[in-house]
Amino acid sequence: MNRHARPSNPSLGSFDFQVTQTSHEVGVSGRCGVLSLPHATVETPVFMPVGTQATVKAMTPDELWEIGYRLTLGNTYHLHLRPGEDLMARAGGLHRFQGWEGAHLTDSGGFQVFSLTGLRRINEEGVEFQSHIDGSKHLFTPESVMEIQRKIGADIIMVFDECPPYPSTYEYAKASADRTHRWAARCMEAYNASGRKAAGGWEQALFGIVQGSCYRDLREESAETLIAMNFPGYAIGGLAVGETLENRNAAITWCNALLPLEKPRYLMGVGTPIDIIDAVQRGVDMFDCVLPTRNARNAQVFTARGVLNMRNAKFAADFTPLDPYCACNVCRRHTRGYIRHLFQTNEILGCRLTTYHNLYFYFQLMAHLRDALREGTFHTFRTAFLRDYQRWEEEEDTGENQGS
Amino acid sequence: MNRHARPSNPSLGSFDFQVTQTSHEVGVSGRCGVLSLPHATVETPVFMPVGTQATVKAMTPDELWEIGYRLTLGNTYHLHLRPGEDLMARAGGLHRFQGWEGAHLTDSGGFQVFSLTGLRRINEEGVEFQSHIDGSKHLFTPESVMEIQRKIGADIIMVFDECPPYPSTYEYAKASADRTHRWAARCMEAYNASGRKAAGGWEQALFGIVQGSCYRDLREESAETLIAMNFPGYAIGGLAVGETLENRNAAITWCNALLPLEKPRYLMGVGTPIDIIDAVQRGVDMFDCVLPTRNARNAQVFTARGVLNMRNAKFAADFTPLDPYCACNVCRRHTRGYIRHLFQTNEILGCRLTTYHNLYFYFQLMAHLRDALREGTFHTFRTAFLRDYQRWEEEEDTGENQGS
Numbered sequence: 166m167n168r169h170a171r172p173s174n175p176s177l178g179s180f181d182f183q184v185t186q187t188s189h190e191v192g193v194s195g196r197c198g199v200l201s202l203p204h205a206t207v208e209t210p211v212f213m214p215v216g217t218q219a220t221v222k223a224m225t226p227d228e229l230w231e232i233g234y235r236l237t238l239g240n241t242y243h244l245h246l247r248p249g250e251d252l253m254a255r256a257g258g259l260h261r262f263q264g265w266e267g268a269h270l271t272d273s274g275g276f277q278v279f280s281l282t283g284l285r286r287i288n289e290e291g292v293e294f295q296s297h298i299d300g301s302k303h304l305f306t307p308e309s310v311m312e313i314q315r316k317i318g319a320d321i322i323m324v325f326d327e328c329p330p331y332p333s334t335y336e337y338a339k340a341s342a343d344r345t346h347r348w349a350a351r352c353m354e355a356y357n358a359s360g361r362k363a364a365g366g367w368e369q370a371l372f373g374i375v376q377g378s379c380y381r382d383l384r385e386e387s388a389e390t391l392i393a394m395n396f397p398g399y400a401i402g403g404l405a406v407g408e409t410l411e412n413r414n415a416a417i418t419w420c421n422a423l424l425p426l427e428k429p430r431y432l433m434g435v436g437t438p439i440d441i442i443d444a445v446q447r448g449v450d451m452f453d454c455v456l457p458t459r460n461a462r463n464a465q466v467f468t469a470r471g472v473l474n475m476r477n478a479k480f481a482a483d484f485t486p487l488d489p490y491c492a493c494n495v496c497r498r499h500t501r502g503y504i505r506h507l508f509q510t511n512e513i514l515g516c517r518l519t520t521y522h523n524l525y526f527y528f529q530l531m532a533h534l535r536d537a538l539r540e541g542t543f544h545t546f547r548t549a550f551l552r553d554y555q556r557w558e559e560e561e562d563t564g565e566n567q568g569s
Numbered sequence: 570m571n572r573h574a575r576p577s578n579p580s581l582g583s584f585d586f587q588v589t590q591t592s593h594e595v596g597v598s599g600r601c602g603v604l605s606l607p608h609a610t611v612e613t614p615v616f617m618p619v620g621t622q623a624t625v626k627a628m629t630p631d632e633l634w635e636i637g638y639r640l641t642l643g644n645t646y647h648l649h650l651r652p653g654e655d656l657m658a659r660a661g662g663l664h665r666f667q668g669w670e671g672a673h674l675t676d677s678g679g680f681q682v683f684s685l686t687g688l689r690r691i692n693e694e695g696v697e698f699q700s701h702i703d704g705s706k707h708l709f710t711p712e713s714v715m716e717i718q719r720k721i722g723a724d725i726i727m728v729f730d731e732c733p734p735y736p737s738t739y740e741y742a743k744a745s746a747d748r749t750h751r752w753a754a755r756c757m758e759a760y761n762a763s764g765r766k767a768a769g770g771w772e773q774a775l776f777g778i779v780q781g782s783c784y785r786d787l788r789e790e791s792a793e794t795l796i797a798m799n800f801p802g803y804a805i806g807g808l809a810v811g812e813t814l815e816n817r818n819a820a821i822t823w824c825n826a827l828l829p830l831e832k833p834r835y836l837m838g839v840g841t842p843i844d845i846i847d848a849v850q851r852g853v854d855m856f857d858c859v860l861p862t863r864n865a866r867n868a869q870v871f872t873a874r875g876v877l878n879m880r881n882a883k884f885a886a887d888f889t890p891l892d893p894y895c896a897c898n899v900c901r902r903h904t905r906g907y908i909r910h911l912f913q914t915n916e917i918l919g920c921r922l923t924t925y926h927n928l929y930f931y932f933q934l935m936a937h938l939r940d941a942l943r944e945g946t947f948h949t950f951r952t953a954f955l956r957d958y959q960r961w962e963e964e965e966d967t968g969e970n971q972g973s
Contacts, residue, residue: 219910223917226902248885248910256888256906264902481652484660498630498668502660506623506652513627513917 177203180320180370180397182429182450186539193543194421194448197535200429202320203367204260205235205268209429209450210538212441212531213238213270214524215458218247219263222458223513223520226265232493232521233528235267236320238453241313242277245303246296250316258318258365269319270453273310273374275326276402276434287327289344307351311359311371318363323400324352326374331407338378345376346390353394370397372431375420378403379412388423399424400431401449405440414443421448438467438530438554442547445534452531457523462516464508467526469553473501475519480505487518493525581607584724584774584801586833586854590943597947598825598852601939604833606724607771608664609639609672613833613854614942616845616935617642617674618928619862622651623667626862627917627924630669636897636925637932639671640724642857645717646681649707650700654720662722662769673723674857677714677778679730680806680838691731693748711755715763715775722767727804728756730778735811742782749780750794757798774801776835779824782807783816792827803828804835805853809844818847825852842871842934842958846951849938856935861927866920868912871930873957877905879923884909891922897929 181201188195198209214221214229217240221229229237239259244250248262256262259269278285278294284302286293291306307325314322326345329338356371363369373391377383391399401420404413417432424430431451432444441452457467464475468488473480475487486496487504495518507515537546585605592599602613618625618633621644625633633641643663648654652666660666663673682689682698688706690697695710711729718726730749733742760775767773777795781787795803805824808817821836828834835855836848845856861871868879872892877884879891890900891908899922911919941950 218914218916219907220916220918223921225918225921227898243914247914248906252886252906255886256904262904262907262910264904264907482656482659494631500660500666500668502652502656503623503666503668506666510622510651512622512624513920514624514629516917517627517629517921 177367179203179368182209182398182427184426187426188538188541188543190541190543193446193538195445195534195538195543196426196448196450197538198429198450200236200450202236202268202370204266204320207236207268208535210441210445210531210534211236211451212527213451213453214527215240215453215455216263216265217455218243219253219259221520221524222462223517224458224524226263226267228521229265229524230267232525233532234524237265237267237269239269239271239317239319240274240277241271241310241317241323242274244271244317245274245313246298250313253318254316254364258316258363260318260365268321269317270321270431271314271317271319271323272433273314273323273325274305275310275323275374276328278305279328279330289347291325291348307348308355311352311355315359315362315369316364318365318367319369320367321370321372321398322356323372324349324374324396326376326402328403328406329376329378331378331403333378335380335383338376338380338383342376342378342383342387345374346387349373349391349394349396353396372396372398372400372429374400374402374433375424376403377416379408379416381415381419384416384419385423388420392423392425396428398429398431400433400451402433404432405434405436405454410440410443413440414447417444417447417449438527439551441530442534442550445538446543446547457527458520461519461523464505464515464519466519467523469550470556471554475501475505475515476508477505487522488526491522491526491529493522495519495522495525581771583607583772586613586802586831588830591830592942592945592947594945594947597850597942599849599938599942599947600830600852600854601942602833602854604640604854606640606672606774608670608724611640611672612939614845614849614935614938615640615855616931617855617857618931619644619857619859620667620669622647623657623663625924625928626866627921628862628928630667630671632925633669633928634671636929637936638928641669641671641673643673643675643721643723644678644681645675645714645721645727646678648675648721649678649717650702654717658720658722658768662720662767664722672725673721674725674835675718675721675723675727676837677718677727677729678709679714679727679778680732682709683732683734693751695729695752711752712759715756715759719763719766719773720768722769722771723773724771725774725776725802726760727776728753728778728800730780730806732807732810733780733782735782735807737782739784739787742780742784742787746780746782746787746791749778750791753777753795753798753800757800776800776802776804776833778804778806778837779828780807781820783812783820785819785823788820788823789827792824796827796829800832802833802835804837804855806837808836809838809840809858814844814847817844818851821848821851821853842931843955845934846938846954849942850947850951861931862924865923865927868919868923870923871927873954874960875958879905879909879919880912881909891926892930895926895930895933897926899923899926899929 373396483501777800887905
């Protein structure tokens, strides 16, 4: 919390994306780029921490900044319910409300609304749903979601889409994708009508979302339909919902074969380090996922040697860092034994430290992937990463068998 | 979390206390001093944040350091139960276990043990009690508590005392104080037997604790008895347990009239800003209290205009800092409206921000008090502080009456 009083309203630029390097390695379609947004410029491939309710859980804006993050995600569904987009507009938008000097992306609320278990009525107009907090009724339409996101004021906003369950029949997936395309057209119309600007006055970039479940022709049709609408960027949605890794990688490949090379591609809600490596290899530029933050609160930490659970008794007297290969401020100062103690005693500092470390791990992973793409060493990096990341678990298993 | 890799084992000095200035104002017995400890040198009067379980709740060591704290308190009772003093000794002591480069004071566990509601048997040998965590039986004696604190390794350790309930009869208070004195002698013997050193090798300063409830002759007898044992410092215990402010201030005055001027005086467990101002005026040098941290987790913040509760709906659209007179990093960046939102949504960041702010407020209060003592402006400061601190609540009351 040492970086303060950064200018809250710098001269805000426009949306731009430049591919700076495309891998020449065989079997690698990945590329490096620079994504320019009104509130930040970030290198891609980029990972966006999830800040559901106007805060990346347990972190200060300064800590995110210190790690290197300049772009985080907010959830339209949650922000609409609390504190509400009107309050946020009065505060000067989500950036100022949250005290975050970097850039934001907001999702469209579609994923959350379709995940609700209570009353939920879908028709051509939109989706009526009940708040998970107080049961109050709300209606999301493409137009209302555009207006909410205009008031929230993120640098990148998303079309209102349906994320169909997995598995879905071909018929359902097709009908859903078709409706998503009609909603995307309505979103584009509303977006153009508001001058493509946030309530705060800066430019917003609207991304289309490719759906179609795991059916190749539907994915391709979805990509082509959205490309014809000429969105500033494209997301691949409806994945990481239970499909196999093979199906997911195939869907990514189908989409990226069609999506325009000069526009950013965002794979929503994915994933583990290995998932991200696979998708970067297939040409994805942007990622978000709750794994590093949610797992941190469950005492799980990502390390070069795999995932550790800090509640495990074997760490009680382990006075080494969470990850001996990590240079983050947590690993420089604190030990596994101390962090286990914090989880045993339910101390808030426990999940603060694991969250910081996990987000640092993800940031470093993306930096390594960008380096590997630039230097033509993607396969080498991938092989070495997987070897170390998976070896640990084997060693652990052996150790535990011997110990007990 | 930007200050890392400070030397973990600097050349460790000895305990020393020097009074650098005594107020010449009429009715002010306060003084400024410098307390030198193996792990830090601090100016007095000093406030020590409470780090019950090897962490000041919700704070990193770096944040405490950034605010200016160099001395925090740990609770022997809690540290004995989790993670246990033997584990801490293996880690190199509490400082290294916690990753804290400053100094520590540990209490003796007496206060916690006597507060337990379950089985608790007191006799001349010590106190048998049940853990509040798992009901397991433990015995604290003067000797065992000295050994536990030797292994924990704080710079300042406390004798094992009984904190009698309030009110206590004269007879109970006298018998209890007499036993506390016999226990103090046994503590001193054990302390000398271990060479007055922590398991880690550095010097520890053992403080005696004056008891005697609110009876003047018992307080004076307790002070004189402990002074004869020649402790490096003295605490005033058994206050802030329900007595009136007048009784408390009287007890402080009786003790400080006898306690040697050249040794530090520590008022245990006190208190509100006003309590601290009153006690500094009466010559107290050291304080600890859970108020700034515990209240922060209940959304209560200390400001120059009194205490605010950030759950209050009136702050929802208040985009001013917690305290417009505060220069802390939270007040530079975040608003009341945002912090209220964090409490409404049960986000961890909420209590992080209020804890940071409250500890900053207490640190600044102590700095102002030291300045006022040095400059002979104690009465002026006290009057201005109380006027502002209490005026706010009046304004609020008026405002709320008008509003509803």
